[in-house]
Amino acid sequence: MEKKMSCCGTVCSDCEYYPAECQGCREIKGKVFWLEYTGESCCDIYECCINQRKYGHCGQCKELPCSRYDREDPMKTKEENEADHAMQMKNLKEYEV
Numbered sequence: 001m002e003k004k005m006s007c008c009g010t011v012c013s014d015c016e017y018y019p020a021e022c023q024g025c026r027e028i029k030g031k032v033f034w035l036e037y038t039g040e041s042c043c044d045i046y047e048c049c050i051n052q053r054k055y056g057h058c059g060q061c062k063e064l065p066c067s068r069y070d071r072e073d074p075m076k077t078k079e080e081n082e083a084d085h086a087m088q089m090k091n092l093k094e095y096e097v
Contacts, residue, residue, distance in 0.1 A: 005095055007049040007057045008069075009088030025050075044068050059092030 004013040004024050012024035021033050030046025042051070045068045049055045058064050069088070072081040 005057070005091060006046070007055070008043075008045040009058060009091040009095070010084075011091060057092060057095055059095055064092065065089060 002013070003011055004018075004026075005011050006025035008025070010025075012018050012022070015022065017033065018024060022028065025032065025043065025046050030043040030050065031041070032043050035041065035043065045058065048066075048068060049058050049061065053061065055061060065085070069085060072078070073084070076084070
């Protein structure tokens with residue numbers, strides 16, 4: 001299967017929620033399933049990157065990493081969240097849209 005990456009650097013196709021609960025940010029336009037827990041209508045990273053700045057991904061932004069990446073998954077340990085964040089930054093540096 002071809003890898004699919006979201007604008008934040010998460011590889012959608014490697015996610016445990018793909019494709020059953022989430023088809024990937026580009027397809028669902030940042031309206032990810034976990035927003036029901038945050039009360040938001042769109043992922044703030046997607047909103048900034050795609051909707052406002054019109055970038056292909058956050059790796060094109062000079063402000064990376066910004067405070068939008070400070071959010072942690074409460075179901076993961078601090079170490080797991082840090083590893084996810086590091087992988088997102090690595091993916092964004094290597095990714096070409």
